[in-house]
Amino acid sequence: MSLPERVEILIVGAGPTGLACALSLDTHGCTDIVVVDAYEHGEDSSRAIAVHAATLEALYTVGCADALIEVGIQEPTFRLWDGSRLHTVADFTSLTEYTKYPFVLIIPQYVTERILGEKVREKGVRVVRPKRVVGLKINEHDTNMTDVLFESGEVIQARYVIGADGARSTVRQATGIKFSDPNGEIPSSEVDSSNGTVTQAILADVMFTEPLPSELARMLFILSGDSPFLFIPLPPEAYDEQGTVYRIGGGIPAAMGAPPPSPPISYLQELVDLSGPGAVKLSGDSTKLTISKTLWSTRFRTHSAIADTFFTRLGWTQGGQYYSGGAVLLIGDAAHIHSPAGGQGMNLGIRDAISLGAALATHRSVTEPVVAPSEYRRLDMPLKEWADHRRQQGLTVIALTKRMLSFAMARPATTWYLGVIPVNWCMLRNFVLGIATSFSATRRAAAWRLSGLGNR
Ligand SMILES: Cc1cc2nc3c(=O)[nH]c(=O)nc-3n(C[C@H](O)[C@H](O)[C@H](O)COP(=O)(O)OP(=O)(O)OC[C@H]3O[C@@H](n4cnc5c(N)ncnc54)[C@H](O)[C@@H]3O)c2cc1C
Structure with missing residues (x-):
């Protein structure tokens, strides 16, 4: 399939978030969409294997939850063995009053991508491979449009460019959006x-x-x-x-x-x-x-990073005046990365993607036919609100994964409290765990956090 010269919405990346976004946009009545991916075929490695309740709810809205549930394994609890005792850390069955998916679904990422891909095909959304994006620039004749440049030398004009192109996102880099740890931590050596x-x-x-x-x-x-x-x-x-x-x-x-x-x-x-x-x-x-x-x-x-913003407009300065051009949005790993603790990464990305469908459809309806750039500040509200909300969800998940990792990861067996009292870290951790997980309220709170239901 060849690239068109012009499209309303270009999604860069046909991973789980790019595909989920295409489905959500289609559900919200956007039909002029092209998805491009740098590779001929999708990744066939299992990577993310947990799909949580809030993500299944989002996937239900694009008609994919049932197909995933049919092939996945439904896990009712998150159990932990501390070397001598079994603890139930999170009890997903306690969420029945909040969701129709009171479990975590175990399913390898490439099976999830296959199911999303089949739905995208069924909807007739165009996916063009292999096409690698190498840059973006403002279209000279219509500043509402972005010229998306491909390695092949081809160029597409798009009104919205969605970067779903993973952690090393070319789209993010082309816009100059900063991507860093929210706490200023620097990735450590081996x-x-x-x-x-x-x-x-x-x-x-x-x-x-x-x-x-x-x-x-x-x-x-x-x-x-x-x-x-x-x-x-x-x-x-x-x-x-x-x-x-x-x-x-x-x-x-x-x-x-x-x-x-x-x-x-x-x-x-x-x-x-x-x-x-x-x-x-x-x-x-x-x-x-x-x-x-x-x-x-x-x-x-494992390290964490988040984009400074998930929505921007390409800008340029002329005669001392700053002008804004085409809209660029980031979803999934292009917008945030963190450790796989709690299996949150793909889940967060899919929820970014599906929520963007509604926000972009609203934006499109208030800005059609194309409006003057002076109106952007006012009319971009649906996208700005979506971006702020999703960034906040990203920060919450990054904080959660850092806490989980810090609780689980290696420490010296003995540390000295106030420099004089020896504390065996593993024994202390297991003792705290034993007490905490003996309460059903704690098990439900843990399930609630992992499920993403409070973080939709
Ligand atoms: C080893 C490993 C283990 C993981 N384990 C877990 C886990 O247990 N739980 C969990 O939730 N998450 C896990 N993750 C994270 C999860 O895989 C990601 O969060 C998820 O893949 C993000 O999806 P995405 O669509 O945003 O990006 P990606 O899956 O990275 O997809 C990006 C797509 O964009 C394409 N692309 C990239 N650059 C360009 C370009 N310039 N032009 C065109 N196309 C481009 C790529 O080919 C790719 O298809 C793991 C990741 C890794 C690497």
Whole structure:
């Protein structure tokens, strides 16, 4: 499919947020849309595997929730093993009075993208691949339009450009919008020299030689020592394999050193033995698990950043006067990134995308036919309000993921309170956890936060 010369709405990036945005715009009556992506095919790695209640509610409005629920696994709780006790940290079933989705849905990201992509095709929205955007500039003849420049030399004029092009967003960079940690933190090196802990983490989809203890038949988070470990059975649709595939992942014990780019089976096995199920006694016996196959593995460093604004207009100065041009919006990882703690990233992005559909449709209705730039300040309100609201939601999620990570991540076993009282961090953490999770109100509050229902 070739690119048109002109389109009303150009979405850059056909990841989960770009596709969800196209569906939402279509639902709100915007039909002149083109989605472009730099690659011929979508990513086929599982990455985000949790879809929360607020995201399912948003996906319901674009006709995709049922298809996801049909293939995903519904997890009613978030359980944590502290090395000797099982805690229910979040109880999603307690949310029944607030949502028709009182669970977290386990489904690999590429299956979510496949379902969104099928819906986009069914709606007849144009997706053009491979087309890489390399820059933006104000159209010389019509300042309401942006010229979007492609690596191929092609140019499209668009009235709205939506950057759904991921963490390294070309759209964001072309507008000069700053992207930084809201608390001014700087991403650390591979090993934190202050305490010797590894600042990277790994994720992998693997198979084990069976049988597995019954506790591992469902999602389980293990905090046996100083590194957190995640264990999640994936739905059969995840891979074309005989037997269950599991998502594993977590922090790296200092003894293992920095991980290689795609950690091999031997490295993953060591991690399972040191801080995963192999390091704890489940069902009363020590748990020896042997990985039989690795289907996907990656390492990553967790850091957070948020764009200064999610909406801008390309601007230029002439004769000492500043002028505003075409509208540019950011959604998903182009607008915010953070650690995968609590599985929030894709969820937040999809909710940005679906809420933008309504805001943009309102903006379009008040600015048609095209208005004079002097009117932008007044008429851009729907987009400004959408951008401020979504940025606030981004900040809330970043703060949540930082708190979760700081609670779970490695610390020296003993720290000195006031310099004189020795405190065993892991024992203290597990003690606090035991008390907190014994209350149903705490379990419900945790489920509420993770579900995104208070953060729609
Ligand atoms: C290893 C890993 C593990 C993760 N785990 C989780 C998890 O457990 N839970 C969770 O919620 N999130 C997780 N995430 C984050 C989640 O994957 C992202 O939040 C999600 O993919 C964001 O979607 P997006 O559509 O905004 O961006 P992306 O998925 O990055 O999609 C961007 C799209 O834009 C295209 N593109 C980029 N540049 C251009 C260009 N110049 N021109 C045209 N097209 C372009 C790309 O090809 C891509 O298709 C993880 C991410 C990674 C990398």
